[in-house]
Amino acid sequence: MSRAAVPGLPSRHPIGAQLPALYADDDFAQRFTAGLDTVLAPVFATLDNLTAYLDPRVAPADFLAWLASWVGAADDPQWPEELRREAVARAVELHRRRGTRHGLVECLRLALGAHAEVTGDGGAVWSSTPGAGLPPPSPDGPLVRVWPGRGTRIDPDRVREIVRAMCPVHTVCRVEILPGPPADEGR
Numbered sequence: 001m002s003r004a005a006v007p008g009l010p011s012r013h014p015i016g017a018q019l020p021a022l023y024a025d026d027d028f029a030q031r032f033t034a035g036l037d038t039v040l041a042p043v044f045a046t047l048d049n050l051t052a053y054l055d056p057r058v059a060p061a062d063f064l065a066w067l068a069s070w071v072g073a074a075d076d077p078q079w080p081e082e083l084r085r086e087a088v089a090r091a092v093e094l095h096r097r098r099g100t101r102h103g104l105v106e107c108l109r110l111a112l113g114a115h116a117e118v119t120g121d122g123g124a125v126w127s128s129t130p131g132a133g134l135p136p137p138s139p140d141g142p143l144v145r146v147w148p149g150r151g152t153r154i155d156p157d158r159v160r161e162i163v164r165a166m167c168p169v170h171t172v173c174r175v176e177i178l179p180g181p182p183a184d185e186g187r
Contacts, residue, residue, distance in 0.1 A: 011037035012044055056088035064088060074111055086110060099168045101142075107166050108146060114154050115181065116146045118173075141171050147178040 015033035016024075023029040052058050056067050064084050068075035073091035075084055087094075087110055094110070097103030101118040108116040120142040144163050148154050156177055167173040 009038075009041040009045065011041040012048070013040075015040075056085045059085075074107075076111075079111075083110065083113075098166060104144065104163065104166045107162055108144075108159065109149070111162055112146075112154060112158060113149045113152050114146050114159070115149045116144060117182065119143045119145070140174065142167070142173045143176060144173050145176045145178055145182055147180050147182070 014037050016030045016037070019029060019033065046053065053060070053063055054067070056064065059067060061081055064081070065075050065077070067073075068084070068088050068091070071088060071091040072095065073088045075087065077084075079087070090106075090110070094103060094107060097106065104118055105116045108114045120140055144159075146154060146159050154177055156175075159177060160175055163173050163175055
């Protein structure tokens with residue numbers, strides 16, 4: 001979609017009608033301002049619909065990358081348009097959940113169409129006893145299991161990149177890519 005001059009787009013605010021009475025009957029002034037109306041009509045149309053341009057659900061497709069940059073959303077031009085719109089619309093929610101299990105699972109679902117589950121923890125502990133010793137380091141960090149959804153293939157490098165970006169800095173997440181949903185292991 002282009003916001004350039006659109007042939008035949010009428011101006012909602014014609015300049016000729018706003019000129020002083022002296023120029024109302026002047027043919028040259030009316031033709032000159034009609035040319036300006038043609039140039040300004042798309043600008044007025046854009047300004048009149050500005051709220052639609054800022055709403056990722058209805059914004060023009062070429063505006064999505066710009067909106068994504070405003071809210072820090074992931075935007076991959078190769079994603080389907082519907083997925084790009086959802087990523088922009090949910091950017092604030094995903095930022096709020098960054099570093100959590102739910103946030104990681106949602107990010108993997110949104111970015112890759114993959115299903116995921118996170119087990120284990122990052123080894124964060126606390127003590128109510130002042131001066132207590134540090135706990136032993138956790139031998140295993142969180143385990144992120146990922147399997148395909150939407151009938152797509154999973155790119156292991158992209159999964160690791162997303163997990164690295166979404167996991168808290170103090171944790172080392174292990175990634176396991178499965179061909180299908182994990183079998184119930186008696187949990």
